[in-house]
Amino acid sequence: MTKQITVLGAGPVGSLLAIMLARRGHQVALYDKRPDPRGATVDHGRTINLAISERGWQALGRVGLAHLVRHEAMPMFGRMVHDSSGQTHVQPYGKEQQAIYSVSRNGLNNKLLCQAEAEPNVTLQFGQLCTQVDLKRPAIYFTDIHTQATSVVTPDLLIGADGALSAVRASLQRTGRFNYSQQFIDHGYKELTIPAGPDGKPVLAADALHVWPRGHFMFIALPNADGSFTGTLFFPFEGCPSFQSVQTREEVNAFFATTFPDAFALMPNLADEFLRSHASPLVTISCYPWSYQGKVLLIGDASHAILPFYGQGLNAGLEDCMVFDDTLNALGENWPAVFDSFQQARYPNAQAIADLALCNFIEMRDKVSDPRFVLQKKIEAHLHASYPTHWTPVYTMIAFSTAPYADALNVGTRQEKIMTEIMRLPNIESDWSTLDYGPILLAHAE
Amino acid sequence: MTKQITVLGAGPVGSLLAIMLARRGHQVALYDKRPDPRGATVDHGRTINLAISERGWQALGRVGLAHLVRHEAMPMFGRMVHDSSGQTHVQPYGKEQQAIYSVSRNGLNNKLLCQAEAEPNVTLQFGQLCTQVDLKRPAIYFTDIHTQATSVVTPDLLIGADGALSAVRASLQRTGRFNYSQQFIDHGYKELTIPAGPDGKPVLAADALHVWPRGHFMFIALPNADGSFTGTLFFPFEGCPSFQSVQTREEVNAFFATTFPDAFALMPNLADEFLRSHASPLVTISCYPWSYQGKVLLIGDASHAILPFYGQGLNAGLEDCMVFDDTLNALGENWPAVFDSFQQARYPNAQAIADLALCNFIEMRDKVSDPRFVLQKKIEAHLHASYPTHWTPVYTMIAFSTAPYADALNVGTRQEKIMTEIMRLPNIESDWSTLDYGPILLAHAE
Numbered sequence A, B: 001m002t003k004q005i006t007v008l009g010a011g012p013v014g015s016l017l018a019i020m021l022a023r024r025g026h027q028v029a030l031y032d033k034r035p036d037p038r039g040a041t042v043d044h045g046r047t048i049n050l051a052i053s054e055r056g057w058q059a060l061g062r063v064g065l066a067h068l069v070r071h072e073a074m075p076m077f078g079r080m081v082h083d084s085s086g087q088t089h090v091q092p093y094g095k096e097q098q099a100i101y102s103v104s105r106n107g108l109n110n111k112l113l114c115q116a117e118a119e120p121n122v123t124l125q126f127g128q129l130c131t132q133v134d135l136k137r138p139a140i141y142f143t144d145i146h147t148q149a150t151s152v153v154t155p156d157l158l159i160g161a162d163g164a165l166s167a168v169r170a171s172l173q174r175t176g177r178f179n180y181s182q183q184f185i186d187h188g189y190k191e192l193t194i195p196a197g198p199d200g201k202p203v204l205a206a207d208a209l210h211v212w213p214r215g216h217f218m219f220i221a222l223p224n225a226d227g228s229f230t231g232t233l234f235f236p237f238e239g240c241p242s243f244q245s246v247q248t249r250e251e252v253n254a255f256f257a258t259t260f261p262d263a264f265a266l267m268p269n270l271a272d273e274f275l276r277s278h279a280s281p282l283v284t285i286s287c288y289p290w291s292y293q294g295k296v297l298l299i300g301d302a303s304h305a306i307l308p309f310y311g312q313g314l315n316a317g318l319e320d321c322m323v324f325d326d327t328l329n330a331l332g333e334n335w336p337a338v339f340d341s342f343q344q345a346r347y348p349n350a351q352a353i354a355d356l357a358l359c360n361f362i363e364m365r366d367k368v369s370d371p372r373f374v375l376q377k378k379i380e381a382h383l384h385a386s387y388p389t390h391w392t393p394v395y396t397m398i399a400f401s402t403a404p405y406a407d408a409l410n411v412g413t414r415q416e417k418i419m420t421e422i423m424r425l426p427n428i429e430s431d432w433s434t435l436d437y438g439p440i441l442l443a444h445a446e
Helices: A012-023 A054-062 A066-070 A105-118 A167-173 A249-259 A270-276 A313-331 A335-365 A371-386 A394-399 A405-423 A438-443 B012-023 B054-062 B066-070 B105-118 B167-173 B249-259 B270-276 B313-331 B335-365 B371-386 B394-399 B405-423 B438-443
Strands: A004-008 A027-031 A050-052 A074-076 A078-082 A088-092 A100-103 A122-125 A128-134 A139-144 A150-153 A157-160 A179-194 A209-213 A218-223 A229-236 A280-288 A296-298 B004-008 B027-031 B050-052 B074-076 B078-082 B088-092 B100-103 B122-125 B128-134 B139-144 B150-153 B157-160 B179-194 B209-213 B218-223 B229-236 B280-288 B296-298
Touching (some): A012 A027, A012 A054, A012 A157, A012 A313, A050 A054, A050 A105, A066 A105, A088 A371, A100 A105, A105 A122, A128 A167, A157 A167, A167 A280, A167 A296, A179 A270, A209 A335, A249 A270, A296 A335, A335 A394, A394 A405, B004 B012, B012 B054, B012 B105, B012 B122, B012 B313, B054 B313, B066 B105, B074 B218, B157 B167, B179 B270, B218 B335, B249 B270, B296 B335, B313 B335, B394 B405, B405 B438
Parallel strands (some): A004 A027, A004 A157, A027 A122, B004 B027, B004 B157, B078 B209, B157 B296
Antiparallel strands (some): A074 A100, A078 A088, A128 A139, A139 A150, A179 A229, A179 B179, A218 A229, B050 B100, B074 B100, B128 B139, B179 B229, B179 B280, B209 B218
């Protein structure tokens, strides 16, 4: 039966879900508080670059958009780690040809919006600020950000794809027995540009994600299609050094020149850019349940905002849509049952990737520059090649498969124990490539 | 320097803190949204009975009220466990003469309010609903619940002692980087009365906390000074049996008659009382920071609402006041430094008692009826008596000392390991009282 469905939030997740639901024959109204991002003014600096991996591609593929997006995406085959003297080494993400893909959030969003608009039963409404949500009806109250005109819609179903600051979730939080958590880390971030060279060509290798790990903080850079890189400094808000201790033009330049000398040389507008923006906070948001009386559902960041350090925030949100689509296929359009089954299946996976993303921050900013860690990664790749049925690295499961995140987390916990044993073997530094790991792997087999 | 201080929330914690601050020479205005509880109409049924233990007594003692409150308190020397056939056995809480004390929340609150009112520089304002908090000034906006008259106060300092649903905390949640979590358990509770006998005497032993553990749920009863008991059913909201499955008069009577036969016989008005009230939810609330710019502070349940299963919610709140008082003594009236030091020291202890309270629910509803658990408690008491410098039970540390909650949690984790070893000893059931535990304790000494 055709339903009137309001999707709040026309970001990548809301847009993708709108397309999927429309193709099932439903009437979908997609609302966003921002102006149409396809217009002239673009909302820069709000989010760090996005990396699409297997889950994202599969979800986009389901509506036929993977090819179009991939056309402009920049493959990154590994992390290029920059030390304090400017020396670099590359840590591959997976096997040869396995890459994650840097995309512009706006570019991706625009393609999804164009496709949504092309669907005969999707309508788009921009500049509509949601001021109130009545979950029971459901009814959503809007104010037009230009005309201040108010309106109300009363669809059959409401999907909150309205991100980490979700208005739908705020309403859910006022119902009884709604579990909710928002946890900030001590770090924030600022985006900084590494422009293309005078010839328009990239000034760093464009097929890697660049990392300048410095213990408690780090700088990273992702390639863009125009030859530039979007850099992001992840830095404590307080302490020394921190956003608090690096405030003037002189302090910014001195800090970058000594801490990231090779990157500093590539950022002519560094101080201007650094001083123009405020540092943005980084939060993990978790909540449950995600649905209300079979009529309202949260999806994407609205239900599980995670830290960006595994490059999975967007991928998890797009995969949500795919899992939701699968659930509809499995259960038919019994919406209360679908909402319930979806949230029960998906919640543990959302929790798992939230945990993994937090752990990966420590790995990226600190461990990747440790020779023991580098050796460990080499051994992992060796195990994956030599014992493919017994060892798949967690990163590979996350980025290059659609295995449930919770399974990857469990495998990772088991692998950590095994790797601790392996790293204790005598002469592991010299003998790692010739050892027989069979007995250790067998001893830990499930 | 004398400060104008507004304390929001005239419960036990707010009242105690108002007295302490007034005695330091400050002008304290104590506000509450409820009418004066010392009036005729009493707000029954909102909270389960309170048990005061060492921390509570010490805090009350600091303002000279311990004696007055103890006069009407009912000492409980142990848990009296009732099995399904009505058989009972007692598990002492500590050494002989060590007891926790059942008090009426209203009785306690009224004594604290009378004392606050008697302080020359405390004013009390009831029926004042806080509608808005401007943290920066700070300014607090009130509406009188009777006249609807609005008012605003702009003190030097604002203390939010306004409980689990704190309005001050709601404002803090809208500031940047405020960590917040609300987690409900699957159980709720209803209060039920066991009246005194026809002779006005208690129908159960009045010197114990009665527990009817039944695996996933339990009924408890605490003695009142008038010979009655306040019973509380902790029960799942959903499933079978649950508040959902026990809804009619017949279902209530049948459920109690078969599940708690000895208690059922003592509750003539059970079904009426059961059907009159809704089940209340049970939540753990955690947040950080507790202060804002050295002008605003959360205290008590507003900063750390915990589950009632360790009987420490009130004790923790009263201890907060004592720790705050100590911090003022140590640092002088440098308020930003005091707020910061207080929250840093107190937060880990609040987290620890929140964890312990959750664990104790499982212990009370399930383990206390297990013969192995009963044996373990006996061995614990024996270790405490025989090796007093090496073994203090966690319950004793929590209820009969003011050792930091976090220390008690750490000790408990260590003791669990030791007890697991002890319970594996051959013939432990028969030999427990004559064994030499010295070597095991020494092996685990810090």
